[in-house]
Amino acid sequence: MSSPPAAAPACSPPKWVPWLIAFVPIFPPLYLAALGCLGQLRTLPLTARYILFFFASTQLVAALFTPRPLLSLALAAARTLLILAMIAAGVYLRESRNLRPLLWGQLLIFVTAWGYTLTTQGFAGVQARLGHPYYYIVSLGLVAVVALWLIVFWRGGRLWWRLPAGGLALATFLAAGSRGPLLALGVGSLAALAFAGKQRRWWVLLPGVLVLVLAGAASTLKLPLKPVERLLNDQTTGREYVWRDAVLGWQTSPLGGVGPYQGGPYLTYLFKDGCQLTPTLQRNDIQCPESLSRWSSVWLIAHNAWLHWLLESGVIGLVGLITVMGYALWQTTLTRDPFTISVLFGFTAMNVVDVVIALPSQHFAELWWVGVGSSLCSARLATQGPA
Numbered sequence: 463m464s465s466p467p468a469a470a471p472a473c474s475p476p477k478w479v480p481w482l483i484a485f486v487p488i489f490p491p492l493y494l495a496a497l498g499c500l501g502q503l504r505t506l507p508l509t510a511r512y513i514l515f516f517f518a519s520t521q522l523v524a525a526l527f528t529p530r531p532l533l534s535l536a537l538a539a540a541r542t543l544l545i546l547a548m549i550a551a552g553v554y555l556r557e558s559r560n561l562r563p564l565l566w567g568q569l570l571i572f573v574t575a576w577g578y579t580l581t582t583q584g585f586a587g588v589q590a591r592l593g594h595p596y597y598y599i600v601s602l603g604l605v606a607v608v609a610l611w612l613i614v615f616w617r618g619g620r621l622w623w624r625l626p627a628g629g630l631a632l633a634t635f636l637a638a639g640s641r642g643p644l645l646a647l648g649v650g651s652l653a654a655l656a657f658a659g660k661q662r663r664w665w666v667l668l669p670g671v672l673v674l675v676l677a678g679a680a681s682t683l684k685l686p687l688k689p690v691e692r693l694l695n696d697q698t699t700g701r702e703y704v705w706r707d708a709v710l711g712w713q714t715s716p717l718g719g720v721g722p723y724q725g726g727p728y729l730t731y732l733f734k735d736g737c738q739l740t741p742t743l744q745r746n747d748i749q750c751p752e753s754l755s756r757w758s759s760v761w762l763i764a765h766n767a768w769l770h771w772l773l774e775s776g777v778i779g780l781v782g783l784i785t786v787m788g789y790a791l792w793q794t795t796l797t798r799d800p801f802t803i804s805v806l807f808g809f810t811a812m813n814v815v816d817v818v819i820a821l822p823s824q825h826f827a828e829l830w831w832v833g834v835g836s837s838l839c840s841a842r843l844a845t846q847g848p849a
Contacts, residue, residue: 474560475554475555475560479555479560480560480562480563481563482495483560483561483563483564483567484563484564484566484567485567486564486567486825486828487564487567487568487570487571487605487824487825488567488570488571490822490823490824490825493548493551493825493828494544494547496544496547496548496550496551496828496832497543497544497547499547499550499551499553499554500546500547500550501550502550502551502553502554502835503546503549503550503553505553505839506553506838506839507838510789510793510838510839513785513786513789514546514549514786516782516785516786517542517782517783517785517786518542518546518782519782520775520778520779520781520782520783520785521538521541521542521775521779521782522535522538522539522542523718523778524538524717524718524719524775524776524778524779524782525537525538525539525718525721525722525775526718527715527717527718527719527776527778528715528718528719528720528721528724528776529714529715529720529721530721530724531718533721533724534718534721534722534724537721537722537723537724538721538722538775538779541722541723541821544821544822545821545831548821548828548831548832548834548835549831549832549834549835549838550835551832551835552831552832552833552834552835552836552837552838552839553835553836553838553839554835555832555835555836556836556839556840557799557836557840558615558799558801558802558833558836559617561612561801561829561832562612562616564608564612564825564829565609565612565613565627568605568606568608568609568612568631569609569627569630569631571594571597571602571605572602572606572609572630572631572634573630574594574595575592575593575594575597575602575634576592576633576634576637578593578594578595578742579592579593579594579742582746583742583745583746587742587745588637588689589687589688589689590688590741590745591637591638591639591688591689591692591741592634592637592638592639592689593638593740593741593742593743593745594740594742595740595742595743596740596824597740597824598740598741599638599639599640599740599741599742600638600640600642600643600816601823601824601826602634602638602640603634603635603638603639603640603642603643603644604640604642604643604646604809604812604818604826605824605825605826606631606632606634606635606638606643607635607643607646607647607650607669607808608805608826608829609627609631609634610628610631610632610635610647610669611650611651611654611669611800611801611804611805611808612801613627613628613631614628614666614668614669615654615666615800615801615804628669632669632672632673635647635673636673636676636677636687636689636690636693637689637690638689639688639689639690639691639692639693640693641692641693641815642812642815642816642818643812644670644673644693645808645811645812645814645815646808646809646811646812646818647669647670647673647808648670648808648811649807649808649810649811649812650803650804650805650807650808650809650811651666651667651669651670651804651808652667653803653804653806653807653808654666654800654801654803654804654807655667657794657795657798657803658798658799658800658803659798666800666804673693676690677690677691677693700731701765701766701815703731704729704731704732704764704765705764705765705766705769706731707728707729707730707731707732707764708725708728708729708764708766708769708770708772708773709769709772710728711725711728711729711773712769712772712773712776714728715776716776716777717776717777717778718775718776718778718779719771719772719773719774719775719776719779720773720774721774722774722775723760723774724759724774725759725762725764725770725773725774726758726759726760726761726762727759728773729759729762729763729764729773732762733759733762736750736755736758737750737754737755737758738750738758763816763817763820764817765815765816765817766813766814766815766816766817767783767813767814767816767817767818767819767820768780768783768784768813770817770820771783786834787810789838790806790833790834790837790838791806791807791810793837793838794806794807794833794837796837797836797837797840799836799837799840802833802836802837802840805829805830805833806830806833806834806837809826809830818830819831
């Protein structure tokens with residue numbers, strides 16, 4: 463049996479913390495402030511600490527079995543430390559309502575995306591899928607999904623702003639035309655409906671239903687909205703070739719993989735295109751700077767989280783990831799918190815066709831690990847009601 467955990471931290475953080483959280487989507491490096499929360503991991507139940515210790519150990523041990531063990535060990539240590547810091551931030555914040563300020567930064571990102579795309583490319587840029595200078599198109603769609611969840615699950619306070627904020631998030635999601643975020647929206651909303659206990663309401667499905675209705679109407683009426691039409695497309699857009707490359711790359715080093723952030727050259731289907739910035743910048747003829755070209759392979763992903771982890775950390779690292787993911791998903795069902803449930807289950811579903819838990823990101827992957835921390839410390843409070 464687990465030993466009794468230490469007293470939980472206060473639910474209301476200092477007044478400067480909401481401001482910090484609000485600015486994270488705009489300036490993502492601010493999430494490094496989570497490193498200051500590492501001590502919060504001591505407040506977790508013993509079982510949760512054992513799980514995290516096992517996860518961290520597998521990541522470091524796996525690095526020893528890579529082609530370049532010293533480099534891989536340093537990179538694995540850095541990535542694992544950042545993951546633990548984000549989990550610790552979730553323990554510190556504990557309640558999902560403390561993440562609400564994210565919405566204000568996200569709304570500003572949406573305004574920036576529309577303003578930049580329309581100003582530089584006009585409506586043709588929207589037809590080619592709405593983009594952002596430093597958010598990739600799929601990332602923009604996923605952030606729009608998170609914003610919709612924040613709006614739908616927001617309880618209390620003045621709510622007159624929900625309609626325009628929700629409309630902006632929904633329009634951004636549709637204009638991004640990303641099917642992975644649609645999968646996240648559907649699965650996450652269904653999970654919240656199934657596991658949120660007394661908070662179970664059918665209206666949690668409203669954003670997903672609206673998306674499907676609008677997409678269906680656009681297809682039926684043959685409206686000239688190409689991003690919306692793309693939502694109903696079942697093509698894999700070359701992902702099967704990336705998955706094949708990931709498996710072939712993993713086979714060169716089965717136990718420990720090829721090392722964190724070193725899998726890019728093995729993903730030949732993507733690697734052959736060289737250094738590329740976001741599609742929005744490319745459409746404006748803004749090319750990848752020469753200083754970044756040598757590092758371009760670092761942000762190439764296998765478009766499946768488990769294949770990506772297998773490629774970079776081998777069987778050993780993947781076992782650790784699956785263990786902490788499975789435990790977190792189980793624990794989050796006990797919290798009955800609809801937002802945390804949506805994020806953890808929705809992102810997990812999207813990981814089948816993308817990688818949305820690999821750090822660092824523009825804040826969405828960090829949010830998943832914050833949700834893990836929140837679920838690990840809050841599940842024991844389930845009987846007291848959701849956050």
